[in-house]
Amino acid sequence: MGTNTPATHTDRPLAAAAYMICAMAIIGVIDNFIAPLSQHIGLWQFHLIRTLFALPLVAMFSLLGLGTLFPNRFWAVALRSLLVAISMLFYFSALAMMPIAQALAGLFTSPIFILLITSGIMKRRIGPWRVLAVGFGFIGIILVLQPNPADFDWSIFVPICAGFFYALGAISTRSLCSGESTVALLAGMLITLGILGAIGSITLVIFPVWQPGDEVQFFSRPWEWSMQKALPLLLLQAVGSICGVFMIIKSYQLGEPSYVSVFEYSVMIFGPVYAWFAFGQPVQGWQILGIAFIALAGIIIAVRSR
Incomplete structure (x- = not known):
């Protein structure tokens, strides 16, 4: 087995789109269950236990020939894993405290941050179309998050922080980890989340900040030994x-990245629709318009990046 995920030399755009849409449908559904999960265990315990469950499945990917578990450049994979892991900590915290439409909107600001970072810090030139995309994205964020100046809540920045660190992770994936196996990158992210989960769990045992009645405080909830309802x-x-x-990996194997990435925005349909169907979580008209603006910004950036 080589160090890279096997490449597909013939593009199959319809199959690639189908895999991505199926992946987003799965993620859009399962992420709705973070809020009920937060009633039973905390954020740090969640990531540690999920890593222990998921790593054997990732190892199976390697045994099936989808790539090696061992990185070529440990430091690069470690840095990328840390950035993505921090993003996921913010994202899952947002899922526990706000409707999924708002959490996803914050996470999907990442293409806008990628554009701002590559142009402002890495000094790469961007054209008027992508400048327009940033404007669309900013309007979309305001419409979805709907900050109220009279009653400002700092929690609206939690999903935006997820998008920022996810953008840094995406930039490091392309610039530092282009020769790495996808399986190694996935394993690195899971292991990092597991380590952070263990550190957070131990810290909250030594320095507890949670009080009885704070069941909704996903971030500060200490270790719960009774996990029957959470399992x-x-x-x-x-x-x-x-x-x-x-499925995301398979999709990017079968299709051109700038084409495939557009279909990732389907999660902003699956997630809120399932939240409305299963949990009665409403999405206001202005938020639907905001989601459309953010998706439009991502599509413009993807198309102009070809």
Whole structure:
């Protein structure tokens, strides 16, 4: 087995789109269960236990010939893993405290941050279309998050922080980890989340900040030994996320990246629709318009990046 995920030399755009849409459908559904999961265990315990469940599945990917578990450049994979892991900490925290439409909107600001970072810090030239995309994206963020100046809540920045660190992770994937196996990158992210979960769990045991009655405080909830109610949701997250990521990998193998990435925005349909269907979580008209603006910004950036 080589160090890279096997390449597909013949593009199959319809199959690539189908794999990505299926992946986003899975992720859009399972991420809705973070809020009920947060009633039983905390953020740090969630990531540690999910890693323990998911790593054997990732190892199976390697045994099936989808790539090696061992990175070529440990430091590069470690840096990329840390950035993506921080993003996921912010994202899952947002899922526990706000509707999924708002959490996803914040995470999908990442293409806008990628553009701003590559142009402002890396000094790469961007054209008027992508400048327009940033404007569309900013309007979309305002419409979805709907900050109220009279009653400002700092929590609206949590999903935006997820998008920022996800953008840094995406930039490091392309600039530092282009020769790495996808399986190694996935394993690195899971291991990093597991380590952070262990550190957070131990810290909260030594320095508890949680009080009885704070069940909704996903971020500060300490270790819960009684996990009977949480285990089905943890298994759902572990299996669902790995299956979703596998389909994402397959999609990028079969299709051109700038084409495939557009279909990632379908999660902003699947997630809120399932939240409305299963949990009665409403999405306001202005938020739907904001989601459309953010998706449009991502599509413009993807198309102009060809």
